[in-house]
Amino acid sequence: MQVLVLNSGSSSIKYQLFGSDLQVLATGLVERIGEEAGHAVHRITGADEPTVEDAVVPDHASGFATIVRALEQAGLGDELGAIGHRVVHGGAEFTAPTVIDEQVLERIRAQVPLAPLHNPANLTGIEVATELRPELPQVAVFDTAFHAGLPAPAYRYAIGDDVHRDHGVRRYGFHGTSHAFVAKRAAEHLDRPLEELALITLHLGNGASVTAIDGGRSVETSMGLSPLEGLVMGTRSGDLDPAVIFHLIRQAGMSPDEVETLLNRRSGLIGLCGDNDLRTIESRAAGGDQDAQLALDVYVHRIRKYLGAYAAVLGRLDAVVFTAGVGENADGVRRRVCQDLELLGIRVDDARNDGVRASAVDGGVAAVQAADSRVAVLVVATDEEREIAEQTLVAVGER
Numbered sequence: 001m002q003v004l005v006l007n008s009g010s011s012s013i014k015y016q017l018f019g020s021d022l023q024v025l026a027t028g029l030v031e032r033i034g035e036e037a038g039h040a041v042h043r044i045t046g047a048d049e050p051t052v053e054d055a056v057v058p059d060h061a062s063g064f065a066t067i068v069r070a071l072e073q074a075g076l077g078d079e080l081g082a083i084g085h086r087v088v089h090g091g092a093e094f095t096a097p098t099v100i101d102e103q104v105l106e107r108i109r110a111q112v113p114l115a116p117l118h119n120p121a122n123l124t125g126i127e128v129a130t131e132l133r134p135e136l137p138q139v140a141v142f143d144t145a146f147h148a149g150l151p152a153p154a155y156r157y158a159i160g161d162d163v164h165r166d167h168g169v170r171r172y173g174f175h176g177t178s179h180a181f182v183a184k185r186a187a188e189h190l191d192r193p194l195e196e197l198a199l200i201t202l203h204l205g206n207g208a209s210v211t212a213i214d215g216g217r218s219v220e221t222s223m224g225l226s227p228l229e230g231l232v233m234g235t236r237s238g239d240l241d242p243a244v245i246f247h248l249i250r251q252a253g254m255s256p257d258e259v260e261t262l263l264n265r266r267s268g269l270i271g272l273c274g275d276n277d278l279r280t281i282e283s284r285a286a287g288g289d290q291d292a293q294l295a296l297d298v299y300v301h302r303i304r305k306y307l308g309a310y311a312a313v314l315g316r317l318d319a320v321v322f323t324a325g326v327g328e329n330a331d332g333v334r335r336r337v338c339q340d341l342e343l344l345g346i347r348v349d350d351a352r353n354d355g356v357r358a359s360a361v362d363g364g365v366a367a368v369q370a371a372d373s374r375v376a377v378l379v380v381a382t383d384e385e386r387e388i389a390e391q392t393l394v395a396v397g398e399r
């Protein structure tokens with residue numbers, strides 16, 4: 001049975017089609033939905049060239065139809081048995097992948113106030129896929145689900161229970177599919193049961209988060225009510241004093257919406273130096289650019305602060321796992337993050353770390369710690385789509 005995985009954004013749909021052994025049959029995206037010129041790329045496994053379509057895609061329904069058509073033209077999709085949807089926010093109630101029916105759809109809609117920037121697009125993806133393929137089970141896989149078992153001291157903010165209960169104000173955590181996937185891969189690589197391991201997983205992409213995983217369970221994570229808290233990200237500030245928001249509203253005359261946009265889209269690396277692509281920032285810093293250097297310094301400092309904190313939360317540590325665009329590729333960031341951390345038992349071997357890119361390594365996992373490092377330092381290629389496909393199969397009872 002084939003599984004189609006959809007990741008629907010506000011103006012794009014990314015997809016991957018998996019075969020019965022979870023081999024990738026096709027991957028692609030439709031972007032600039034609703035804009036003047038749409039763009040779609042379909043990569044069929046085994047084909048020499050990707051298919052590129054430049055045509056107006058007025059809405060998500062036609063975006064999804066474009067995907068179905070491309071798969072049919074490639075002779076794929078006949079054995080499609082389920083569609084798995086990435087859903088960013090599952091609130092406190094969705095703790096596992098869930099087969100979607102009207103009631104579930106309503107409950108996902110009810111989470112929109114918690115994730116106004118993400119859930120509406122995910123919902124649109126579910127609605128158009130259900131409309132075009134009503135006979136197929138549709139499964140929601142939540143970014144928050146892996147963190148649903150966080151202990152109370154980790155998920156509660158220090159505010160009254162009425163605010164927590166009435167308004168859902170607590171830590172939820174995100175990037176759960178990625179943290180769960182790389183934790184499993186790390187355990188396989190270490191050849192030890194996940195249930196025995198204490199791990200810190202660093203998902204460093206355009207969005208970034210860190211999770212402490214004890215025995216396979218997320219026990220602390222850096223994103224909170226929304227994906228804004230925690231590490232410095234491409235365009236998001238991560239941690240700051242909440243009073244900054246009141247200060248900007250009262251003293252700078254900004255509206256709440258303007259502050260939200262500032263903190264989500266114009267802060268983080270781009271706020272610090274004007275660029276959010278770490279490759280550009282590294283080359284600017286290497287050329288002596290002070291703003292780029294400061295951005296890198298703040299970025300690395302924040303990660304190290306969390307590493308120390310999470311080592312204390314866990315009380316023991318077997319491995320630090322680097323993943324996502326920056327974690328998998330930026331050897332300089334990995335080196336700086338792990339520098340002088342003998343205190344935590346972490347020592348990287350520069351010769352092993354230099355030039356390592358997770359996707360280019362056999363099996364997608366590389367160990368870069370020194371021989372005498374007590375803690376393993378692993379670079380792991382994440383694969384959120386594969387994890388969503390697996391969880392979709394679990395939800396429909398095929399695994």
Ligand code: AMP
Binds near residue numbers: 205207276
């Ligand atoms: P992701 O969100 O996981 O796709 O990660 C995207 C980010 O990874 C980009 O913004 C880049 O800054 C970063 N990235 C990708 N490749 C490299 C690389 N070779 N070196 C440094 N950073 C990279």
